[in-house]
Amino acid sequence: MIIYLHGFDSTSPGNHEKVLQLKFIDDDVRFVSYSTLHPKHDMQHLLNEVQKAIETSHDEQALICGVGLGAYWAERVGYLCGIKQVLFNPNLHPEKTLQTAIDRPEEFDDIATKCLPDYRERNQARCMVILSRQDEVLDSRATASELAPFYAITWDEEQGHKFPKISQHLQAMKTFKAA
Numbered sequence: 001m002i003i004y005l006h007g008f009d010s011t012s013p014g015n016h017e018k019v020l021q022l023k024f025i026d027d028d029v030r031f032v033s034y035s036t037l038h039p040k041h042d043m044q045h046l047l048n049e050v051q052k053a054i055e056t057s058h059d060e061q062a063l064i065c066g067v068g069l070g071a072y073w074a075e076r077v078g079y080l081c082g083i084k085q086v087l088f089n090p091n092l093h094p095e096k097t098l099q100t101a102i103d104r105p106e107e108f109d110d111i112a113t114k115c116l117p118d119y120r121e122r123n124q125a126r127c128m129v130i131l132s133r134q135d136e137v138l139d140s141r142a143t144a145s146e147l148a149p150f151y152a153i154t155w156d157e158e159q160g161h162k163f164p165k166i167s168q169h170l171q172a173m174k175t176f177k178a179a
Contacts, residue, residue: 001028001057002177003050005077007068007162008036008091008098014164018067021166025174028057036069039094039107046077054081063177067163068137069094075127076111079119085127086173087151088163089135092143120150128176130154130169137161 002022006015010033022029032049034042054062062083066074071090078085091097095108116122129151131140138161144153154172159165166173 001030001053001059001062002026003030003032003053003062003064003074003083005032005034005046005064005066005070005074007066007070008101009068009162010034010036012162014162017164018166021170022065024167024170025177026059026063028059034073037102039102039104039111042073043076043111046073047080050077050081050083054083061177063173065173066090068161069098075123076115076119079123079126083126084177085123086176087127087129088166089132089138089140089161090129090143090147091138092146097138120147124150127151128154128173130156130163130166132156132159132161132163134159135161 002025004019004022019029019031030053034045063086064074064078064083065086067088068091071087072094074085075087075090095105099105129147131144131153133140133155
């Protein structure tokens with residue numbers, strides 16, 4: 001089973017495309033939607049929905065992946081639920097980058113205080129990161145600097161922030177999921 005979390009632009013047609021691409025790895029791809037505007041509510045909703053998906057799946061190697069804000073949630077929720085994560089251009093600091101786009105960006109600060117300070121260290125072998133050198137929204141070099149001490153970084157030379165085409169990374173994701 002693969003759980004896919006959309007980014008801040010939840011209505012993007014690219015979400016459906018990514019779900020279809022992920023089906024090449026696993027027939028059981030579940031799209032979990034969330035509001036994007038209410039971080040505390042989103043965190044609880046995602047934890048509940050992902051845990052339900054894990055409990056109803058017979059896949060011992062479940063995987064969660066997301067793009068942008070979805071990758072932010074995939075890392076945290078995947079860690080808390082004990083499943084592997086694949087992050088595409090993760091928005092590591094939505095409390096800053098989405099400050100003018102959501103009502104309560106300070107809720108992300110509160111969520112950060114609830115995570116173990118060393119969760120990335122504990123999560124090292126369970127997370128795969130794919131960053132775009134052409135990310136027009138986030139500074140991928142800063143993201144790499146923050147995550148490289150914990151996770152291997154794969155660079156994509158062509159895709160933009162929303163990563164419309166993930167097919168070139170599917171084989172690596174399949175191998176990571178099965179490992």
